[in-house]
Amino acid sequence: MASNTSTWQNLGKAKLDSINNSIPSKWRLSSIPSIEEQRDVTSSFIHSCGLSKQEIDITETDAVGIVEKTTNGKWTAEEVTVAFCHRASLAHQLTNCLHEAFFDAAIEDAKRLDKYYAENKAPIGPLHGLPVSLKDQFHVKGVETTMGYIGWIGTFMGKKGTGQEKVFESEMVKELRALGAVLYCKTSVPHTLMAGETVNNIIGYTTNPKNRNLTCGGSSGGEGALIGLKGSPVGFGTDIGGSIRIPAAFNGLYGIRPSSGRLPYEGMANSMDGQNSVLSVVGPLATSARSLRLVIKALLSQQPWLHDPLVHEIPWREDQEKEALDLMKNSKLTFGIYKNDGIVTPHPPVQRALDIAVKTLEKMGHKVIEWKPPSHKRGIDIIAKIWMFDGGVDLHSSLGLAGEPMAEQVQALYGSAPIEPLNATKIAEVNIAKREYQKEYMEYWNSTKDQTGTGRPIDAILMPLAPFAAARPTKYKYLGYSAIVNTLDYTSCIVPVTNIDKNVDVVDKNFKPFGEQDKDIAADYDPEIYEGAHVAVQLVGRRLQEEKVLAMAEQLGNEIARSR
Amino acid sequence: MASNTSTWQNLGKAKLDSINNSIPSKWRLSSIPSIEEQRDVTSSFIHSCGLSKQEIDITETDAVGIVEKTTNGKWTAEEVTVAFCHRASLAHQLTNCLHEAFFDAAIEDAKRLDKYYAENKAPIGPLHGLPVSLKDQFHVKGVETTMGYIGWIGTFMGKKGTGQEKVFESEMVKELRALGAVLYCKTSVPHTLMAGETVNNIIGYTTNPKNRNLTCGGSSGGEGALIGLKGSPVGFGTDIGGSIRIPAAFNGLYGIRPSSGRLPYEGMANSMDGQNSVLSVVGPLATSARSLRLVIKALLSQQPWLHDPLVHEIPWREDQEKEALDLMKNSKLTFGIYKNDGIVTPHPPVQRALDIAVKTLEKMGHKVIEWKPPSHKRGIDIIAKIWMFDGGVDLHSSLGLAGEPMAEQVQALYGSAPIEPLNATKIAEVNIAKREYQKEYMEYWNSTKDQTGTGRPIDAILMPLAPFAAARPTKYKYLGYSAIVNTLDYTSCIVPVTNIDKNVDVVDKNFKPFGEQDKDIAADYDPEIYEGAHVAVQLVGRRLQEEKVLAMAEQLGNEIARSR
Structure with a gap:
């Protein structure tokens, strides 16, 4: 049993202190405004938190823009790394988004890259000098992986004395290093990973920087909050029910759930491993679709x-x-629009985002047809x-290691x-x-060939990622829209569309719920509380x-952004 | 409980009669010689069983040779189909290799193909007029799928009244038809599919046509016997522990176990489905490696x-x-030779076949290094x-449907x-x-880069498929050499090498067994009984x-054949 000095509370507090202490004192904020004082801590707010002009320039540049400059020597890896370490420090203080910060090691790595560049007049790889953040499932040397479990502190996935602690690195970590990426922090997750919010007994709750009334999403929630605050240009999460897409959507980002077997999961910590x-x-x-392409293409060049x-x-x-891209340019694509799964109706701003996306596609000359697939309920069940x-x-046994309680968001499942x-x-x-x-769904997809007029079935489905723009704390009540994609093992990319305007996205007074669950979730929408939140589609x-x-997500997203 | 007239014995006998009755009377043999009279019923023996000169010409041609002639009109689909129906009829009478024969439907299909060719002056697809045999896991309209279970007779996989009986077709069946293949028979399997021999309570035992003292292998054993007798130019089996490769090796054929996810299994019957x-x-x-390529390439063109x-x-x-092919031609490949897994020592003829393959590769200018992988025992366990x-x-529940007993070969597992x-x-x-x-094995494979001198790790492993050239009935006692490939999900192709010569492949008097299992299996080798049997490597x-x-298997096999 835990002694007085090693209760789970004390152990969690000690770890939290150590995380917070890893933020250099020069970058610490003297005070954090309350949510009422400052709901939105992105953009101009975070810029005012001590970032230099050059740090703002660097951190407002997307990953593709950064490597353009670091691979031709215009920016050093070191200055880019320092800028993101600084901004990530601020992001963590504002939202609780980090589990590990290892800025000194990152800056050392960046210096080595600069030395390489100076000696070879060439980058070490396509990600030369690009800071990349990682969800706290990746093992990185020098730091631990807790995944939010107090019982994993000071261990290797709950086991002591394995010899792997702070030494072992996940496969993708090795590949990112080989490509020239700079690793500098690991981001927060809900313990167990099985929640659409980010909460654990170490760091507490990670909030949404665009609207701190709301969750940043989960389980790759720390990634969402961090990148949403531009404390990272690109980061990696994982997804077994929406965990990449939820934080991407809730933070105005692009995020892709590839099909299984495309990118290497080897050597990462996980929940329920072996299922x-x-x-x-x-x-x-x-922050951009092209940044997703950059890192995926680079990783595949490593023959994972x-x-x-x-x-x-x-x-x-x-x-x-x-x-x-050719089909996109020549307006030859067909999209299936799926507005409502008949179980939970999307909130008004999500409906509006879908409408914007449909109108944009139609304006681009593409065809949009109604998507009437096999019952999603069956796939979700x-x-x-x-x-x-x-x-x-x-x-339960991972939580039991330290005798800590399960967050209510996970208990729901x-x-x-x-x-x-x-x-x-x-x-x-x-x-x-x-x-x-999967077979039935695929044959339905095939069958749309007769409706598109292109000789091909539809090219993609446009649908909600969740019934809400983001959930209010403890109110992530429905995973059906994201999880159906995992059942199908389809590829899905989040496209940011708009932000909630309380004057436009009003409560639908005539709403007729499908049932109690639908009614309950509809009642969680409050335009005052949601004002300003990001809204996305998948x-x-x-x-x-x-x-x-x-390719499709980038073109659609660019056109939506142009029209805003 | 079963009534007197529907005991499993009666039901099995009725099905057997119906199979045998589907052989046209004109092709029935008046007598079958005993094993003692005629151990080897391939080649000249089967030629003497009523085949015409043209039928022999057609059936001695491999699949590539056949489609060369059927796609340019030199042979009609009908004459090719009739020739194979005739030879398959003989094969069945000699070895018990068929579960279903549907020659009339096949000949009708062939006529339609000939009509298409006459009208369009072009083949319908790359397999135009090619007879293809199928293991009795494929559903084909007009006939049933018993998989050797008496309880499946008159049902759809044990269920009555599904509306699928004799109507539903497996995905690959549809694709083969679209490519122009002619389907004409389904071949025998051990009930449950979990055996290296082919035995069930309907057709009894399928023997090895090259040496009827031995098994044809399993579980795609009917395919092995049928193609071994050239009653089919190419057929499809399945493999979860060796079931394609075992019958290929035991019958002097090429056979490939692709990795999972390469070819469509959709809509086939199976054992333990859902595992x-x-x-x-x-x-x-x-009968040739190029025939394997022909059908795989054709199937992939259908975008399965x-x-x-x-x-x-x-x-x-x-x-x-x-x-x-370039590397093969330029003698730039490296092979890992794995002669013995340290659990069961291959019989003398299998050792000799490995030596022949190694010497052939070396003569071709390739390098052969010793393969010292992670413990195979671990992978087999x-x-x-x-x-x-x-x-x-x-x-057990599938056998229980009719109350029939499990074959002792399956009970062993x-x-x-x-x-x-x-x-x-x-x-x-x-x-x-x-x-x-899998990870450890793959990294061992990667590590051989330093030993090859090519800058690449080894290109393939050369190893036994089984410790025996073929098993004697009830003596298929070790699956380790084939099953390790399934654990790893590697691609493996059988290459026929030689035949047993009792004067060369003598018992090793100095053999030192690893243990009781090794000793027991070594004792099953008897040159007199095994004389003439095919020997292969994988x-x-x-x-x-x-x-x-x-590509490698074809080149190696051709060179071995040239040197024989």
Whole structure:
């Protein structure tokens, strides 16, 4: 049992202090305004927190813009790294978004890159000098991985004395380093990873920097808040039900959930590891779609299939990308619009965002048809069963290591104690149901060939990512819109669309709910509380269509931004 | 309970009669010689069983040779189909290799193809008029799928009144038809599919046509016997532990186990469906390596990833194939030779076949280095656990439908009754162990870069497929050499090497067994009984390297054949 000095509270507090102490004192803020005083801490607010003109210039540049300058010597890796360390320090103080900050090591790495550049007159790789943030599932030497569990502090995923602590690095970390990226921080997650908000007993709650009344999303929530504040140009999260897309959407970012087997998950910490019916996938979030492409293309150039047994040998396909861009340019695409799953109706601002996206596509000359797929409820029920295969044993036992309580946001899914795990026969039944659902959905997709007039089925689905623009704390009540994509293993990219305007996005007085759940979630929308929040849509392509989906998302996002 | 007239024995006998009655009377043999009279029923023996000169010409031509003639009108689909129906009829009478024969439907299909050709002066597809045999897991309209289970007779996979009976077709069946293939028979399997021999309570035992003392292999055993007798130019089997490669090797054929996700399994019957830790895969067996390439390339042209949610979007990669062929031609490849797994020592003829293959590669100018991978025992133990995830519930309940007994060859793995299925937590542990093993093996493979002198790691592993050239009935006692490839999900192609010569392949008097199992299996080798049997090796490439592995297997096999 824990002694007085090692209660979970004390252990969590000590870790929190150590995180906060890793912020250099020169960058500490003397006070943080209350939410009432300053709801939105992005843009001009954070600029006023001590950033220099040059630091603002650097951190307001997207990843592609940064590597343009670091790979031709215009910016040093060091100055770029310092700028992002500074801004990340501010972001953490404003939102609680970091689990680990290792700025000294990052600056040393940056200096080595600058030395390399000086000696070779060439960058070390396509990501030379690019700061990249990582969700706290990646193992990085020199720091630990807690994933928000107090029981993992000072261990390697809950085990002591493995010899791996602070030494082992995840596969993608090695690849990012080889490409020239600079790693400098790891970001907050909800413990267990199974929540659309970010909360744990170490750092507490991570808020949404655009509207601190709201969650930054989860489970890659720290990434969302950090990149939303431009404390990172690009970072990596993971997604088994929406965990990349939710924080991307809630923070006005692009974020892609690739299909499983495209990017290397090898050597990362995870929840319920070994559950292989719906795999968690890793993917980037960034301030621009082209930044997502930059890092994915760079990672694929490392041939991750030679180092991760679950990655398929599919290099970046320039031809697929070019074909999509040509079709986009020539207004030859067809989109399926899916506005409502018949279970939970999207809040008014989400409906408006969908309308904006549809009108933009139509203005661009593309065709938009109604999407009437096989029951989403069926697909959502399947993944809900898969998340419960082990009855919550893994999550509860990880929390049990330190005797800490489960956050109520996770309890909503996993209860207060584990239940009996499913057996192989039941699991096989779910796997068959999933495959049959995927087959049926795919054949529905194929069948739209007759409606598009292009000779092809639709090119992508446009749909909500969630029924809300962001959730209010403890009110992330429905994962259906994001999780259906995981059941299908489709590729989905978040496209930022607009921000909530309380005068436009008013409550629909004539709203007729489908049932209690719908009514309950509708009641959570309050224009006053939501004012200013980011609103996004997701663009869903078929399995392993990352090149095509990114090309479409970028063009659509650019056109929406131009029209704002 | 079964009534007197519907005992499993009666039901099985009725089905057997119906199979045998589907052989046209004009093609029936008046007598079959005993094994003692005629051990080898291939080649000149079967030629003497009533085949015409033209039928022999056609059936001695490989699939590539056949489509050369059917796609330019030199042979009609009908004459080719009739020739193979005739020879398949003989093959069945000699070895018991068919579960379904639907020659009339095939000849009708062939006539339609001929009509198409006459009208369009062009073939309907790259497999125009090519007869293709199918393991009895494929659903084909007009006939049933029993998979050797008496309880499946008159049902759709054990269920009555589904409306799918004799109507539903598996995805690959549709694709083969679209490519112009002619389907005409389904081949025998061991009930449950989990055996290296082919035996069930309907057709009894399928023998090896080259040496009827021995098994044709399993579980795609009917395919092996049929193609071994040239009653089919190319056919499809499945493999979750060796089931394509075993019958290919035992019958002097080429056969490839692709990695999972390359070819469409959608809509096929299976055992333990829904177990997704090691997926059964589908792949072809044929008399030449180029025939395997023909059908795989043709299937991939159908974009199976649009109709099977588990197939990856990886078209046939001409560039990978060309690169491999160039390296092969320029003697730039390196092979890892793995002669013995330290558990069961290959019989003398298998050792000799490996030596022949090594010497041939060296003569071709390639380098051969010793392969010292992570413990195969570890990898084999993992797949053995996976096969037992459900404790045998599925297999025993399928047999229980008719109350029929499990063959002793299957009981060796699954016992006489089911045991408790594993739960999700235990399954997850096995999945992690498997991934870790795959990772370790892949990094060992990568590490050979320093030994090859080519700048690349080894290009393929050369190893035994089994410790025996073929097993004697009930003596298929060790699956380690084939099953390790399934654990790793590697691509493996069988290359026929030689035949047993009792004067050369003598018992090794100085043999020192590793233990009781090794001693027991060594004792099963008897040169007198084995005389004449085919001996093969397997060439194992990395995951999803089908193009490269086929190119290497073809070149090696051709060179071995030239030197014989």
